Amino acid sequence: MDRSFLDWPFLEDRHRVLAEGLEDWAAGALPVDHGDVDGACRGLVRALGDGGWLAHSGGEALDVRALCLIRETLARHDGLADFAFAMQGLGMGAVTLFGSGPQRAWLERTRAGQAISGFALTEPASGSDVARLATTARRDGDGWVLDGEKTYISNGGIADVYVIVARTGEGEGARGLSAFLLQAETPGLEVVGRIDVMAPHPLAHLRLTGVRLPGEALIGQPGQGFRIAMTVLDHFRPTVGAAALGFARRALDEALARVRSRRIHGAPMAELQMVQGHLADMALKIDAAALLIYRAAWAKDHGAPRITREAAMAKLYATEVAQEVIDQAVQLHGGDGVRTGSVVESLYREIRALRIYEGASDVQRVVIARSILEGA
Known part of the structure; x- marks a missing residue:
């Protein structure tokens, strides 16, 4: 590589x-x-x-x-x-x-790898619109009682501990959310069902019914839940792009091996100018994605309070072009590219979800556009 x-x-x-x-x-x-x-x-x-x-x-x-x-x-x-x-x-x-x-x-x-964690943010009716979360957390003496549902929760069903974002009502929309630490064995937390997806990962639909938490389960202060969630995503959105970049690099490696070994009309595929053009496009997209990813990561590591725009650009571009690179790798493999169990077929299934989770591609476009408009 x-x-x-x-x-x-x-x-x-x-x-x-x-x-x-x-x-x-x-x-x-x-x-x-x-x-x-x-x-x-x-x-x-x-x-x-x-x-x-x-x-x-x-x-x-x-x-x-x-x-x-x-x-x-x-x-x-x-x-x-x-x-x-x-x-x-x-x-x-x-x-x-x-x-x-x-x-x-x-x-x-x-x-240490001794406990598995989960982040329970997404809900059936809100999706990417975090400000519309419906799960509630009401005060009960010194503690809290949580009711609601979460879906597409990664590690759902196998996690030992979750961070849950729920509505506590300090204000309208995003201003009325808070974050809580919830242990998986807490009474009232139910795994309603597991969710099967094209690239198998542990995902589940969770239901909270009268879940009682002590006061110390609150993370930060009441009403800080949206800020906490967005700050976490600021740190991790560039890493989604990095995962897509890893998939794309593997796809290019597999494509290079294929076109160098596969012969057409008595010569390796790699000697065809059209194939060379595809390889050039794949390499260009990979480098451009890497530059956006490591720019965003560098900015955060060097003290930028928010990298919302940079993270959105990195996540959007890297996941979109990784899909294109992997698709081209499948094409260069011909029939072998769609054979179940081949590396590029597996990559094709893996990449698709990255354009959706932690903010779908069109949501990232909205984030970028708003940032541009605010600075105009």
């Missing part, structure tokens, strides 16, 4: 050491058998913890460039490994950035 991007000025020597070490580990440990998705995710979380890679998923601070490098590398080797790593960080992102001392004790377990 082309690793020249590691020399770009966005990255430091410690990032290069991290990337090389993880590459060596992933080459020996991945991919894993996806036959039992729940079991595979549990095993991956343990393995990532034992390898020390989950130490980067949370703690005193988040190194967004490290998160991007890890997700890009894992996605290139195994999409489920990327999922397992990403959810340990996203699930505990609110605790890393806003959690109290007792809440942060969970980070020791998630960083």
Whole structure:
């Protein structure tokens, strides 16, 4: 794989050491058998913890460039490994950035791979419109009682702890939301059903019925839930682009191997100018995506209070062009590209969801446009 991007000025020597070490580990440990998705995710979380890679998923601070490098590398080797790593960080992102001392004790377990985390934000009727969340949290003495439903929750059904965003009513819309830490065994939390998707991941629909939480389960202050959720997404949206970048890099590698070995009219496919044009387009899109991703990550790591525009650009562009790169890799493989179990067929299924979760592509366009208009 082309690793020249590691020399770009966005990255430091410690990032290069991290990337090389993880590459060596992933080459020996991945991919894993996806036959039992729940079991595979549990095993991956343990393995990532034992390898020390989950130490980067949370703690005193988040190194967004490290998160991007890890997700890009894992996605290139195994999409489920990327999922397992990403959810340990996203699930505990609110605790890393806003959690109290007792809440942060969970980070020791998630960083060690001893507990699995989930981030319960999406609801059946609100989707990307977080301000319309309907799940409620009402005060009950010194604690809270939560009622509502969450859907498409990653690690739903296997997580040990969730961050839940619910409406507490301090104001209208986004101003009336708060975030809570919820242990999976809490009475009233029910896994209504599992959700099967084209690239199998643990997803579930959750229902909360009279879930009682102590006062210390509140993360931050009442009414800060929207700010907490958006700050977490600011950190992790560039990493979604990085995962897409990993998929795209693997697709280009597979395409290069194919066109160099496959012969048409007595010569390798790679000698055809049209094929060369496709390869050039794929490489161009990959480098452009990488520049946007590591620009956003660099800005956050260097103290930018918000990178909403940069993160949206990185997530939007990287996921959209990764779909195009992977589609072209399938095309260059011909019939073998759509054969179940082939690498490019698997990548084709893996990439599609990234254009939807953590803010669908059209939502990112709205975010970018509003940023431009506000600055005009």
